[in-house]
Each structure stands twice: as structure tokens, then as C-alpha cells.
Amino acid sequence: MNTDLTTLIILGISVMLGLMLSVLLAVFFNFRKKNQHRRAIQELKEQQQALQIEAAVLSEETERHRIAETLHDEVGAILSSAKLHLLGIKQGSLDEKDKKLHEKGAGLLNDVIKRVRGISHNLHSNILKEFGFNEGVRHFLKQVTGGTLIEADTNLDESFTGAGQENDISLYRIIQELVNNTIKYAAATRLEISSVLAAGRYTLTIRHNGNGLSQADFDAFSLRKEGLGLKNIRNRILLLKGDIRFEKTGQESLIQIILSNQTAPTP
Amino acid sequence: MRLLKEILIWSEVWPLAIALTIFIIFKQKRENLTLIFWLLLTTLVLHFTACFISRFTYLFPKELKKNNILYNILAICKPLLAGAYLMRLEQLKKYRYLKFLYLFFIVFTIINFSFFESIFSFSPHMVVAESILLLIFTLTFFLDAMIDDDIPMPVNHPAYFFCAAISLFESINFFIYLFLFPVFNENLEFAILMINISALAYILYGLLIATGLFINRNGLRFPIKGYS
Known part of the structure; x- marks a missing residue:
């Protein structure tokens, strides 16, 4: 038991x-x-x-x-x-x-x-294909602001030779859309496109003195049905696996496009 | 050796105290844990009183030496509070039979202590009822988690730790408490071994709940010097 x-x-x-x-x-x-x-x-x-x-x-x-x-x-x-x-x-x-x-x-x-x-x-954009990304951007800016009151300038990092043909076109189209929007809506009188390639990170900055978008504005507008241009920008950024940031600081507006894993050509 | 003995004697108390302390010190990410707090507090008070009576029996008059009533109250409070908490989880709301079981347990308790057993003596019926109820609740919770493809809650949710604690505790203690008294009369050595195993189950139970609450912490409820 x-x-x-x-x-x-x-x-x-x-x-x-x-x-x-x-x-x-x-x-x-x-x-x-x-x-x-x-x-x-x-x-x-x-x-x-x-x-x-x-x-x-x-x-x-x-x-x-x-x-x-x-x-x-x-x-x-x-x-x-x-x-x-x-x-x-x-x-x-x-x-x-x-x-x-x-x-x-x-x-x-x-x-x-x-x-x-x-x-x-x-x-x-033949120039983009024949003369490279930086020259394409310079030519576009000259063309689009020539004969207007906008004072435009570029300061591009020459060590960046492009992110591949397809990606270059996407990046170029984003710049086209952003610059056109700046001219059309932001009433800017000064515009500068600059870029830096450092530690594999490529940062392209569009700086202007107009009434630009904030990050919240961009997020809201790019999700609207009618915001086709901004939607395209968002899609192209997704395709580039990059990031886009909008910032408004006092009299200045900034747009930064950031691409990771970019390499400068070896000398 | 003496310390180890004391640790085992108070095993019903200190793991619960740790869990309750964590609950009091840290805010919880998921704040629908009020019933867990009440469960910890109630069981801690009851277990502490029961352990105190058993440890210092010589201090009490004859009529207060028995702590069976406290374990019977525990066998009622624990399933009621734990069951209420589990029934309120979104995951288990769809299982209506749990509500019927919960009601059945209440009715069974009333009938049992009114007609079959005295609340002042150890109740094997209540031990079985408590274990069955809690095992059905926790098994339903786990089976639903396996069936549901959406994974409504993360695996580090305190409910998982709580259910793991209860299910392991009940599966160990079910047979121990069911046969504790017959074994005491027949084989004292084995009875002591069973009590020690039960003590380990209590430690596991308290520490699992404490771990769940610690993982679920979201900052301090009040500032503590030296802790950031």
C-alpha cells in the first residue's frame, strides 16, 4: 500500500x-x-x-x-x-x-x-548619362533657374560619381521634383544644392530661403491622393533604400536625401 | 543547512514578496495587471500568516495553531483572482466555457463547505477543484496561443509567465496536496520530501511571476536614490 x-x-x-x-x-x-x-x-x-x-x-x-x-x-x-x-x-x-x-x-x-x-x-536627360550625375544636376539647375530671379548655386562632392544608372535617374528625378516644387510653391529667392560623401554615406542637401515643407507636411502631403509628385519622391526614396528629411529652421528650409552604402572611386 | 531549511520553510512567502516588490517598484508596460497585484498581495498575506503559524506554533493558543482555514481561503482566492485575470485577457474572452467553469467553481465551493467539508480542516476537494480550474484556464491560454496565427500578444507578456507559473505549480502540487495526509501517516520521510518539492514549486511559481513583471517593467513608479 x-x-x-x-x-x-x-x-x-x-x-x-x-x-x-x-x-x-x-x-x-x-x-x-x-x-x-x-x-x-x-x-x-x-x-x-x-x-x-x-x-x-x-x-x-x-x-x-x-x-x-x-x-x-x-x-x-x-x-x-x-x-x-x-x-x-x-x-x-x-x-x-x-x-x-x-x-x-x-x-x-x-x-x-x-x-x-x-x-x-x-x-x-542625356547630360546625366553622358556627363554624370553632378553635371546633370548643375545643368538642370542652371536651366530651370536661368532667366528667373532665383539665385542658384551648387556645391557638389566630386568624389560621388553616381549610385548606378537607374539610381542616378531616380535621384535626379527627385531633385527635379523638389526644385520645381521650391520654385513653384516656396517663393524662394536663393537656392543651393550641395552634397557630401563621407564614410559610405551620401548626403545631398537642398537649401533655400523659401517657405518649404516640414517633415510632417511631407508625410501628410505624400500620402494624399492628389500629391502625385511627393508620392513619386517617396517611392523613389524607397527604391533607393534611402531616407529623406525635411526641416524648417527660421528663414531657411532644408531637404536632405541620405543614401547609405555609397563608395567613392579609388584613386 | 539551517539557512537552507529556513529558505524552504518560508518558500511560500519570499518569492511572492519579490514579485510584489517588483510590481510596487516598477511601472508596468501593460497596466491591466491590477488583479495580479491583488492576487500577489492576498496570497502573500495568507501564506505569511500560515507559515508564521506553522513556524511559531508554540506562540499560539490551541485553537489558533491550525492553519488549514488559511489554505482553504487560498484555494478559493487564488483561482478566483487568477481566473478573473485570465478571463479578462482579450485572448480568452471568446471562450465562454471558462465563465461557466468559473461560476461552477464558486457554486462548488459554497456547496462543498456547506455540506461536505469543514472550512477549518484541510480540503482535498478544494485542492482538486483549484488545480483543475487553473489547469484548464492555463491550458486554454497556451493552446489558443498556438492555434491563433495572429499572435495577439508577445511571448514576453506577463500573462505567459503568469500562466507558466500557475501551470507548473499546479502540476507539481496537485498530487502532493491530494495525498499529503495519507503519506504523512504511512511514510514520514517521503512526506517531508514531498513538502520540500512543494517548496521548490512555490519558489518557481513566485520567481516566474517576478520575472514576467520585471521584463514588463517601464520605469520606476517613484524615484529611488542611486537607481537610474
Whole structure:
């Protein structure tokens, strides 16, 4: 009787404890597995999102390229031909009134040709491909602020030679959008684009004296349906795996684009 | 050796005191732990009184020497407070049978002490009822955590430590308390060994709850000099 009871108690405790420990271990391993699974799904989602953004950006670039080519090759050619025809008119046979109209027409045509070429260059950005990122940014800034009251300047780190062709285009488009927005909405009179490459970290700063956006503004606007330009910026930043920061300090507004894992060329 | 003996004698008290101290000192990230506080406080007071009576029996008059009533009150309070806490968890709200079991336990307690057992003597019925109720609650909690794909709460949530503490404690002590008195009459040596195992279960129980509360801490409730 004595031994039976002792055995029963020892057996009972062992079985119960073993059962409970098994449950606890099962819960622990189950949690670990679920967490791994959840992380894998999250990674897959992020990869999918990056692919979607990449596809959208690529199709946008292709479309820009197509429009730029059409403008340059077709519209540009027709306009040049129209100019030739216009210049072929003998001025001597025109009276004063027609001469003035002729001059006005030729002036307007020249203006249209210049603008079409400008748009085509903006969309295509051959300079970016041929002369590199820094030169592309300088050329764009000169083009966009030339003939305006904005005092523009660049101070770019020459050790940064680009982040790869696709990434350069994305970075260039972000700058284009930000500078255009600054001119359009911020009423800035001074604008500077500078960059620094240090310890594998590339920081591009757009500094202006206009009424720029704060980080909260950017976060809010870029999530709105109508904020297409800012949404594009957000997507391109995601694609670049970088970071964008907006800051307003007194009279000055700052926009910083930060890219990690960038290397300077070895001398 | 004497110190170890004292540690084991007071094993029902000091681990609970550590857990309660952590609760009082540190703010908790998840603040729906009021019932845990009351559980710790109630059981600490009852266990301390029971241990004090058993340790210093010679100080008490004959009618106050028995501490069975305190263990019976513990067997009522513990499942009621722990069950109430677990039932309030979002994870277990959907299991309606837990509410029925909880009500059944209350009815069973009233009937048991009214007709079958005296509240002043050790009640094996209550030990079994307490263990069954708490094991069903904790097993439901763990099984739900395994079935649910959403993982509604992190594994370091104090509820996991609390359930682990209760389930391990009950699985060890269930058989010990159920057969403690028959074993005392038949094999004193083995009975003492069982009491020591039970003491270790109490230590495990208190320290697991204390660990859960410590992991869940979120700064001090009041400034303490030298602690940052």
C-alpha cells in the first residue's frame, strides 16, 4: 500500500510536470516558428513592394523617354522645318506691318523650339548619362533657374560619381521634383544644392530661403491622393533604400536625401 | 543547512514578496495587471500568516495553531483572482466555457463547505477543484496561443509567465496536496520530501511571476536614490 501510493505520487507528478513542460516548450517553439514565418512574409511583402515601385518607375522613365524622343525627333523637326520656311520668306516683299508680324512669328517659333528642346532634355536627360550625375544636376539647375530671379548655386562632392544608372535617374528625378516644387510653391529667392560623401554615406542637401515643407507636411502631403509628385519622391526614396528629411529652421528650409552604402572611386 | 531549511520553510512567502516588490517598484508596460497585484498581495498575506503559524506554533493558543482555514481561503482566492485575470485577457474572452467553469467553481465551493467539508480542516476537494480550474484556464491560454496565427500578444507578456507559473505549480502540487495526509501517516520521510518539492514549486511559481513583471517593467513608479 505504502509503495503503491509513493509510486502513484511520483508517477503523477512526473506525468503532470512532463505534460506541462511539453506544452510550454510547444508554445515556445510554435511562437518562434510563427515569428520566423511572419518575418518571411514581411520580407516578401517588402520585396514585392520594391518590385512594384521599380516597375512603376521604369514604366514612367520609358514613357518620359518616348515623349522626349517624339518631341525631339518629330515635333522638333517639324518646328525646325517651319522655321526654315518662315525664314525663306523674302522680307523685302513685305510691308512694315507684315515685317513686324514675321519677326513676331519667328521670335515665337524660336521660343517654342527652345522650350520643346528644354522639355525634351528634361524628360530624357542625356547630360546625366553622358556627363554624370553632378553635371546633370548643375545643368538642370542652371536651366530651370536661368532667366528667373532665383539665385542658384551648387556645391557638389566630386568624389560621388553616381549610385548606378537607374539610381542616378531616380535621384535626379527627385531633385527635379523638389526644385520645381521650391520654385513653384516656396517663393524662394536663393537656392543651393550641395552634397557630401563621407564614410559610405551620401548626403545631398537642398537649401533655400523659401517657405518649404516640414517633415510632417511631407508625410501628410505624400500620402494624399492628389500629391502625385511627393508620392513619386517617396517611392523613389524607397527604391533607393534611402531616407529623406525635411526641416524648417527660421528663414531657411532644408531637404536632405541620405543614401547609405555609397563608395567613392579609388584613386 | 539551517539557512537552507529556513529558505524552504518560508518558500511560500519570499518569492511572492519579490514579485510584489517588483510590481510596487516598477511601472508596468501593460497596466491591466491590477488583479495580479491583488492576487500577489492576498496570497502573500495568507501564506505569511500560515507559515508564521506553522513556524511559531508554540506562540499560539490551541485553537489558533491550525492553519488549514488559511489554505482553504487560498484555494478559493487564488483561482478566483487568477481566473478573473485570465478571463479578462482579450485572448480568452471568446471562450465562454471558462465563465461557466468559473461560476461552477464558486457554486462548488459554497456547496462543498456547506455540506461536505469543514472550512477549518484541510480540503482535498478544494485542492482538486483549484488545480483543475487553473489547469484548464492555463491550458486554454497556451493552446489558443498556438492555434491563433495572429499572435495577439508577445511571448514576453506577463500573462505567459503568469500562466507558466500557475501551470507548473499546479502540476507539481496537485498530487502532493491530494495525498499529503495519507503519506504523512504511512511514510514520514517521503512526506517531508514531498513538502520540500512543494517548496521548490512555490519558489518557481513566485520567481516566474517576478520575472514576467520585471521584463514588463517601464520605469520606476517613484524615484529611488542611486537607481537610474
